[in-house]
Every structure is written in C-alpha cells, then in structure tokens.
Amino acid sequence: MRFLMMTTDDNASAGNPPDERMMAEMGRFIEEMSRAGVLLATGGLDPRAIHIESSGGKITVTDGPYAEAKEVVVGFALIETRTKEEAIELSRRFWQIVGDGKGVIQQVFGPEDLQAGR
Amino acid sequence: MTASDIHRTVDAVWRIESARIIAGLARLVRDIGLAEELAQDALVAALEQWPESGVPDNPGAWLMAVAKRRAVDRIRRQERLERKLEEIGHGLESADPAPEFDAVLDTEPIEDDILRLVFTACHPVLSPQARAALTLRMLGGLSTEEIARAFLVSEPTVAQRIVRAKRTLAEAGVPFEVPEGAERADRLASVLEVVYLIFNEGYAATGGTAWVRLDLCQEALRLGRILAELAPQEAEVHGLVALMEIQASRSRARTGPSGEPVQLLDQNRALWDRLLIRRGFEALLRAEKLGTPPGPYVLQAAIAACHAQARTAGETDWARIAALYEVLVRLTPSPVVQLNRAVALGMAYGPERGLELVDALVAEPSLKNYHLLPSVRGDLLARLGRLEEARAEFERAASLTQNAPERAALLNRAAACALS
Numbered sequence: 001m002r003f004l005m006m007t008t009d010d011n012a013s014a015g016n017p018p019d020e021r022m023m024a025e026m027g028r029f030i031e032e033m034s035r036a037g038v039l040l041a042t043g044g045l046d047p048r049a050i051h052i053e054s055s056g057g058k059i060t061v062t063d064g065p066y067a068e069a070k071e072v073v074v075g076f077a078l079i080e081t082r083t084k085e086e087a088i089e090l091s092r093r094f095w096q097i098v099g100d101g102k103g104v105i106q107q108v109f110g111p112e113d114l115q116a117g118r
Numbered sequence: 119m120t121a122s123d124i125h126r127t128v129d130a131v132w133r134i135e136s137a138r139i140i141a142g143l144a145r146l147v148r149d150i151g152l153a154e155e156l157a158q159d160a161l162v163a164a165l166e167q168w169p170e171s172g173v174p175d176n177p178g179a180w181l182m183a184v185a186k187r188r189a190v191d192r193i194r195r196q197e198r199l200e201r202k203l204e205e206i207g208h209g210l211e212s213a214d215p216a217p218e219f220d221a222v223l224d225t226e227p228i229e230d231d232i233l234r235l236v237f238t239a240c241h242p243v244l245s246p247q248a249r250a251a252l253t254l255r256m257l258g259g260l261s262t263e264e265i266a267r268a269f270l271v272s273e274p275t276v277a278q279r280i281v282r283a284k285r286t287l288a289e290a291g292v293p294f295e296v297p298e299g300a301e302r303a304d305r306l307a308s309v310l311e312v313v314y315l316i317f318n319e320g321y322a323a324t325g326g327t328a329w330v331r332l333d334l335c336q337e338a339l340r341l342g343r344i345l346a347e348l349a350p351q352e353a354e355v356h357g358l359v360a361l362m363e364i365q366a367s368r369s370r371a372r373t374g375p376s377g378e379p380v381q382l383l384d385q386n387r388a389l390w391d392r393l394l395i396r397r398g399f400e401a402l403l404r405a406e407k408l409g410t411p412p413g414p415y416v417l418q419a420a421i422a423a424c425h426a427q428a429r430t431a432g433e434t435d436w437a438r439i440a441a442l443y444e445v446l447v448r449l450t451p452s453p454v455v456q457l458n459r460a461v462a463l464g465m466a467y468g469p470e471r472g473l474e475l476v477d478a479l480v481a482e483p484s485l486k487n488y489h490l491l492p493s494v495r496g497d498l499l500a501r502l503g504r505l506e507e508a509r510a511e512f513e514r515a516a517s518l519t520q521n522a523p524e525r526a527a528l529l530n531r532a533a534a535c536a537l538s
Binding site: 035 | 341393
C-alpha cells in the first residue's frame with residue numbers, strides 16, 4: 001500500500017529553523033527508510049502555491065502567497081508499507097524527530113484497490 | 119488507544135523491527151531459529167504489557183532489550199545445566215554474559231547481521247519453498263498464517279516447513295555469516311532465486327485473491343531493495359531489483375476490465391507506473407556502473423527496460439532485445455529463454471527467422487506441454503499467411519493452458535485464422 005505523508009505548515013515552527021542535530025537525525029531517518037525499501041520519493045514544496053480554479057468553463061489562476069497558509073502542504077513523502085498502521089508508526093517516528101507540527105496521511109490507491117473494486 | 123489499536127501498533131512495529139531484532143539476536147546466539155523464538159517472546163511481552171503501559175517511545179529498542187534479556191536468561195540456564203553435567207572437571211566460565219552481549223552488539227552495524235540472516239535463511243541446504251517461507255518469516259516479519267495465505271497452502275504446512283527448515287540449518291551447522299570467496303556467488307544466486315520466487319509467486323497469480331498476490335510482489339520488492347543497500351557491490355542484486363521494479367510497474371495494465379490477462383504488447387502503456395520504471399532504470403544503472411559482465415538478472419532487466427522505454431509497442435527495439443536474449447541464452451541455456459529469443463528475432467527480422475528457431479524447439483521434451491510454444495508458433499505462422507497451420511497451433515495452445523481467459527483468447531485467434 002502506498003501512502004502520501006504530508007506536512008502542513010501551521011506556522012508554529014516559523015520562528016525556529018531546524019537545528020543541526022534535528023537535521024542529522026532526520027537525515028538518518030530518511031536514509032533508514034530508503035534502506036528499508038519503504039521510501040519511494042520525498043520532497044519539499046514551495047508554500048507559495050499557484051491556485052487554479054475551473055468553474056463553468058472559465059479557468060482562473062491565482063498566484064500565491066495564499067491567505068490560509070496553515071493548510072498548505074510544505075513537504076511530502078511517498079512511502080510503501082504493508083499496512084496503514086505501519087505508515088502511522090513511521091509517521092510517529094518522523095514527528096518524534098521534528099517536534100511540533102501537523103501532517104496528514106492519505107492512501108494512494110494502487111492496482112490492488114482497483115481489483116478489489118471489481 | 120484501545121486494545122485492538124495497540125494490537126495493530128504492535129503488529130506494525132513488529133513488521134518494521136523484527137528483521138533487525140532477529141538478526142541482532144542471531145549474532146549473539148548463533149542460531150537463527152532460537153533467535154526468532156526469542157524475538158517472538160519479546161513480541162508476546164509487548165502484546166501483554168503495552169495495553170497497560172502504553173507504546174514505548176522507542177518500541178524497537180524496547181523489543182530488543184526484552185529479547186536480549188531472554189537470550190541471557192536462556193544462556194545462563196544452559197550454563198547451569200552444563201555445569202551440573204560437568205561437576206567433575208573444570209567448570210565453565212561464570213562471568214555475567216549480559217555486558218558482553220552489549221559489547222558484541224555495539225561493535226558492528228546491525229545491517230551486517232541482516233545480511234548474514236538473509237544468507238542463512240536462503241542457504242541452499244534448504245528447498246526453495248522452505249527458503250522462501252523462512253525469509254518471509256525472518257526478514258519480512260510475516261506470520262505463519264500470512265505466509266500460508268500468500269502461498270495458497272495450509273497454515274500447518276507452512277509451520278511444518280519453517281520448523282523443519284530451522285532444524286535442517288541447525289543440524290547442518292550452517293554458520294551465521296556472509297559467505298566469502300568462491301562460495302559467495304552461488305550463495306548469492308540462492309538468495310536472489312528466493313526473492314524472485316516470492317515475486318513470481320505473486321506476479322504469476324495462478325490463483326487466490328489478487329490482492330494477497332500483489333502483496334507478495336511488494337514483499338519481494340522490499341526484500342530486493344533492502345538487499346541492494348546491504349550488498350551494493352553486487353550487480354546482480356541491482357539487476358533483480360530493476361527487473362522487479364519494471365515488471366511491477368505493469369501491474370495495473372496487465373489485467374483487463376474482467377480480470378483477463380493483457381499481453382505486454384497489448385497493454386495500455388499509460389497505465390504503467392512511471393515511478394517504478396524510473397526506480398528500475400536507476401537500479402539498472404547502478405548495476406551497469408559496477409562494470410562487471412552482466413548476469414542473468416541484469417540481462418532480463420535490460421530486456422524489461424527496452425520494453426519500458428518504448429512509448430508504443432511499435433517502437434520496441436526488438437533487435438536489441440534479440441541481442442540481449444542471445445547473451446542470456448548463453449548464460450542460462452533454457453528452452454523458455456530460447457522461445458523468448460525466437461519471439462524477439464521474429465519481431466526484429468521477420469517471422470521466418472523466429473520460426474526457424476521455434477521449429478528447432480518443437481522436439482524439446484521440457485516444452486511438450488508448454489502452451490506458449492504453440493502459441494508463439496501459431497503467431498509466426500499467421501504472420502507468414504500459413505493460416506491453416508496457425509489455427510491448429512492456436513487450438514493446441516488453448517488445450518494446454520490452465521487459464522480460462524487465456525484459453526478464450528487463443529480460441530479467438532484460431533477462429534480468426536479459419537475466417538480469413
């Protein structure tokens with residue numbers, strides 16, 4: 001099962017840039033996840049999102065910055081685990097390193113889910 | 119958290135940590151069967167204690183500490199017993215083994231132990247089936263029940279297989295180490311064979327509920343990816359990973375709306391998983407960078423990569439595929455590889471070239487009941503306009519396959535030959 005783990009910026013950490021120790025721990029954690037064959041892709045996102053809305057055939061593009069910054073995704077990790085609980089456990093470890101913050105985990109549907117729906 | 123939440127968390131922690139725990143313990147007790155039992159004891163302790171105490175901050179370290187304590191207890195008991203048996207004569211050392219254990223565990227990275235565990239669980243003294251069960255159990259953290267479900271056999275069968283495998287390893291005195299020198303290549307081949315067997319068990323999907331089978335593919339992929347990090351200097355490991363990543367990238371495209379198999383060349387390539395293809399290419403590059411002559415997995419991965427690179431079936435570089443098969447057939451001279459080579463030759467240089475090789479394979483006893491032989495032959499004959507012969511071949515192929523949708527597809531082709 002694939003899960004997209006996303007961290008959302010709630011501005012809590014804005015005043016505290018990550019220290020070296022945390023960065024080192026995070027580096028180790030990411031390496032461990034890759035070595036375990038769990039981490040498929042990861043990356044950070046520019047919070048200045050471009051918003052696109054399509055309504056009645058009219059497409060509107062709004063350039064960020066956006067007002068409700070706390071819902072903006074700033075980082076993601078695409079992981080492959082056997083169960084939802086495994087994804088949660090890995091996320092728990094991630095937040096133990098990071099400290100305060102918020103995130104969401106969503107399953108990415110794969111062929112197994114397509115087949116189950118048949 | 120409710121009790122069942124805790125239970126699921128314990129389960130997740132186990133899947134993440136069990137290989138490391140078993141591997142670390144095995145270095146102490148030099149017996150992977152015993153190491154696994156001790157780790158299981160720690161798991162039971164977690165199931166008993168965590169609902170009361172909550173999940174510890176570092177659950178892996180907790181499990182390891184408990185398992186290590188059990189190992190020490192076990193060794194002390196053993197020593198007491200041996201001392202009683204040897205009342206006369208010199209006594210055994212009575213030093214506390216616990217600090218010594220910590221020292222042992224701190225000297226080397228746990229990754230080395232995991233690699234030792236892989237090589238031990240996949241030792242050729244065991245049958246491939248036993249190796250696969252033991253590997254899934256020790257390195258995948260799968261329960262006996264899960265392994266049984268995945269391999270479509272009963273739980274007692276798997277339990278038996280594992281017990282016997284552990285006993286065989288102990289009786290044969292298989293050391294807990296990574297083989298070096300001349301032995302290494304063969305032993306590595308034995309490991310890769312098991313991983314690919316697990317993958318194919320899932321990929322071939324001869325029966326059972328589809329999702330369980332796909333789980334097995336993912337398990338094999340995970341094992342392969344771990345192995346690639348543990349033994350990065352082995353080109354064949356990267357080759358196997360590349361092969362599995364690229365094959366797995368086609369999962370979504372290889373069955374049609376009603377579950378019928380869709381052949382590679384007929385697949386909707388938009389459904390291929392680009393992420394896995396990219397990972398496959400990266401693994402193949404890692405293999406090629408090592409500069410060793412390509413082995414069977416690297417070659418098969420290179421063939422898979424040719425298909426993955428073609429945007430449409432028509433753009434496939436068949437000449438390159440045929441050349442790769444030619445090298446492969448020299449390394450692994452199997453009739454099935456020859457048959458695949460015939461297909462590639464037929465695509466690259468015209469049906470006559472393919473048919474020439476296929477005709478030479480007709481007498482091959484091991485292909486006597488292999489439905490793909492008449493199926494390939496039928497296809498080549500049809501392309502040469504020899505429709506009556508083609509029809510007979512498709513009908514023969516249909517009578518040989520066990521797969522109902524495939525049989526229907528073959529009978530359709532036979533009917534099409536009769537019509538034109």
